[in-house]
Amino acid sequence: MLIHATATAAIVLDTRRKKTDDTYPLKLRITYQRVRKYYRIGIDLTEPIWLEVEDKSKTRRELREIRERLSAFQSRAEQTIKGIENFDFDSFEASYFQNFTENVKEKALRNDIVPAYSRYIKQLEEEGRASYAGIFKSSITSLETFKKRLKFSDVTPDFLKKYEKWMLQEGNSVTSIGMWLRPLRTIFNIAIEDGVVTREQYPFGKRKYQIPGGQNIKKALTLAEVEKIFHFHAVTGSQEDKARDFWIFSYLCNGVNMKDICRLKWKNIEKDSVTFIRAKTELTNKSNIKPIVAVLTEPSLHVIHKWGGERVSPDSYVFPILSPGLTPKRERELVQYFTKFVNKWMQRVADALGIDKPVTTYYARHSFATVLKRSGAPIEFISESLGHSDMKTTDNYLDGFEDDTKREYTKALLNFNR
Structure with a gap:
């Protein structure tokens, strides 16, 4: 009797190419008859965080949330595999992405920080606050130089500390760091009001990441x-x-x-x-x-x-x-x-x-x-x-x-x- 191999799904950390912020992309790996294919899921993690995610004894809220998201990706893939009578990768891709593309696209767009910046910049320009809008443009340019395709879920206290370190290494002042991160904080507050992110995801504040104030240069005459x-x-x-x-x-x-x-x-x-x-x-x-x-x-x-x-x-x-x-x-x-x-x-x-x-x-x-x-x-x-x-x-x-x-x-x- 001929036994057909069953395709399997797993979430793995792709460590082949490290990003500038020390993260690696997580990917959905589908294996069938010793052939493996990898699909991006839009989540990046550092290697230490990934090891903590895999360690089920670690129960921090941040880790639990990541596990839940990864489990959802894997479960969808496994359900798709079960629904294919004679598995092949083309059928999997057509079914998996057809069923979930719209939902994933919508979630990805809402999770994407760049459109959130763009909407607020447009609002400021329509209100005649072009100079203030310019600060937000410079902010997102700096952040995207550090990490492309930045998402709300990427911005953690650890991410912000790495951004600060990178900025200083690039020769920027503490004042500049504060200038580019305050707009990001504003975008986060708007996202919370709109229900895009939860208050638990807010990375700023006491016991999280505090934006450096810099030294105010006095500009007074005697x-x-x-x-x-x-x-x-x-x-x-x-x-x-x-x-x-x-x-x-x-x-x-x-x-x-x-x-x-x-x-x-x-x-x-x-x-x-x-x-x-x-x-x-x-x-x-x-x-x-x-x-x-x-x-x-x-x-x-x-x-x-x-x-x-x-x-x-x-x-x-x-x-x-x-x-x-x-x-x-x-x-x-x-x-x-x-x-x-x-x-x-x-x-x-x-x-x-x-x-x-x-x-x-x-x-x-x-x-x-x-x-x-x-x-x-x-x-x-x-x-x-x-x-x-x-x-x-x-x-x-x-x-x-x-x-x-x-x-x-x-x-x-x-x-x-x-």
């Missing part, structure tokens, strides 16, 4: 340096004159950034104050948007009178930088051009004054906060003025005290005679 800029003699109407005026306006108006200056409308201006919502936050935290109110001093009012346009209506722009009806892309281009203009000519002002710092528009904002801190203003007031939602963000803005101030405070340690 009050003496600000005074030099304030009294800088520039030819009226010159490029230096205009750049200096807008830098001072930012410094005096709560460190308002150039985009928000460009977007100011006459309806935002009261007699001695300006009220606005930061463009950076108006599309986030929508339930908790707090307007920023800055007092208009005589010098800041002078900038408005000197460089402001005609008050045609409450909705007309204060400064003739933007115009109604611009596309988000064109608005961004004009804001970037104006910011570069201020930075370029402010550096010439700084050089002329002997200020050995890159006095950009960021310095106006940080100097506003730091000068207030050194004057004794409560951090709560500074935080509210900057429009921050938490004190930690404000603290990152603040530079330390000047040396003279430190000396004065230190004297109090020996101030025994009151």
Whole structure:
């Protein structure tokens, strides 16, 4: 009696070619009459993790979940084999992939991180947040350089630690690592809300992987340096004159950034104050948007009178930088051009004054906060003025005290005679 050999199915780790993140692909192996064929299943593991998966005494949740997924692949293959009367590989492939292609495709697409990034990037661009979208583009480019066809299931604390190590070996800074991983964290949070991944799969946080913060570089001037800029003699109407005026306006108006200056409308201006919502936050935290109110001093009012346009209506722009009806892309281009203009000519002002710092528009904002801190203003007031939602963000803005101030405070340690 002729006995036909039965095809068998198994999940194996294909160790022939290691990936850049030290993982190997898992494959479905079908064996029939000593012939073996391998099929990708879209899961990659390191060799140590694979050994733990095979060791049934290891019962961590992560390992149990992997075993369940692998068991499902193998069970489907075995059921397909049973349904083929005269087995051959062509029949197996036609049946196996016909029955499960749509389901597998849908799951694979939902598990794929790149489409998740693409959807969110498109949303940001439609909202006019092109610069923020650019950060997400750079993030996924970096991650895909480390590992192609990245899936949510690939991103574990161990994976993130290896990515961090790889980034450092490639000469990147800790700050860059944080910059590219924060968007990934956002994508994970969206995926959890959409039910694509579970909270247990979330790789960030305490006892998991914590994104490095990097060292914040302080960008504040001393009050003496600000005074030099304030009294800088520039030819009226010159490029230096205009750049200096807008830098001072930012410094005096709560460190308002150039985009928000460009977007100011006459309806935002009261007699001695300006009220606005930061463009950076108006599309986030929508339930908790707090307007920023800055007092208009005589010098800041002078900038408005000197460089402001005609008050045609409450909705007309204060400064003739933007115009109604611009596309988000064109608005961004004009804001970037104006910011570069201020930075370029402010550096010439700084050089002329002997200020050995890159006095950009960021310095106006940080100097506003730091000068207030050194004057004794409560951090709560500074935080509210900057429009921050938490004190930690404000603290990152603040530079330390000047040396003279430190000396004065230190004297109090020996101030025994009151």
